Amino acid sequence: MIPHLFDPAMDDVEALAECHALSFAQGWRAASLRDLLAGPGVFAFTLPQGFVLARAAGGEAEILTLAVAPPARRQGLGRALVWAAAAHAAALGAKTLFLEVATDNQAAIGLYEGLGFAVAGRRKAYYGEKDAHLLKVILPLPNPDEFA
Numbered sequence: 180m181i182p183h184l185f186d187p188a189m190d191d192v193e194a195l196a197e198c199h200a201l202s203f204a205q206g207w208r209a210a211s212l213r214d215l216l217a218g219p220g221v222f223a224f225t226l227p228q229g230f231v232l233a234r235a236a237g238g239e240a241e242i243l244t245l246a247v248a249p250p251a252r253r254q255g256l257g258r259a260l261v262w263a264a265a266a267h268a269a270a271l272g273a274k275t276l277f278l279e280v281a282t283d284n285q286a287a288i289g290l291y292e293g294l295g296f297a298v299a300g301r302r303k304a305y306y307g308e309k310d311a312h313l314l315k316v317i318l319p320l321p322n323p324d325e326f327a
């Protein structure tokens with residue numbers, strides 16, 4: 180279960196869009212994902228049933244999206260993807276990793292808190308009417324064995 184660093188020249192962005200659509204009411208189209216991946220510092224890690232998209236620049240990184248296909252959830256894939264993205268961002272020089280998560284998304288909040296993220300702020304009406312927490316963690320994350 181080792182996430183693979185997505186290669187925009189070789190790998191299938193349509194598969195990422197399909198996975199995203201299974202996880203979000205408003206899935207991101209393949210073209211949008213392709214455009215994002217072409218941006219500076221943007222990278223993705225994939226597993227057969229999930230992916231994470233992130234950006235690292237100027238000593239900071241952010242998770243742009245994370246999705247695991249519903250039948251594959253609760254098997255540690257989300258945690259493995261975020262850990263891989265955090266390690267890659269740290270290797271690119273990022274000292275902190277941020278993300279926004281809807282305040283009612285208990286699954287994602289549980290995952291992020293388990294990895295050491297803490298609330299650093301609140302974004303009002305970030306997802307339509309829903310608020311989001313801004314979460315932050317210092318990089319690098321501890322070795323994954325320490326989460327067992």
Ligand SMILES: CC(C)(COP(=O)(O)OP(=O)(O)OC[C@H]1O[C@@H](n2cnc3c(N)ncnc32)[C@H](O)[C@@H]1OP(=O)(O)O)[C@@H](O)C(=O)NCCC(=O)NCCS
Pocket residue numbers: 202203244245246247248251252253254255256257258259278279280281284285286287289290291293
């Ligand atoms: C959030 C999401 C990526 C989690 O993926 P996952 O592969 O199921 O997560 P993991 O199996 O790695 O779970 C890691 C930890 O997160 C927490 N967690 C995961 N799912 C949970 C749930 N449904 N309820 C409560 N805690 C949960 C647990 O602490 C879990 O550890 P444990 O299984 O040892 O108890 C997945 O539910 C998903 O794709 N959701 C829809 C999209 C989304 O919300 N993305 C995040 C946007 S910020």
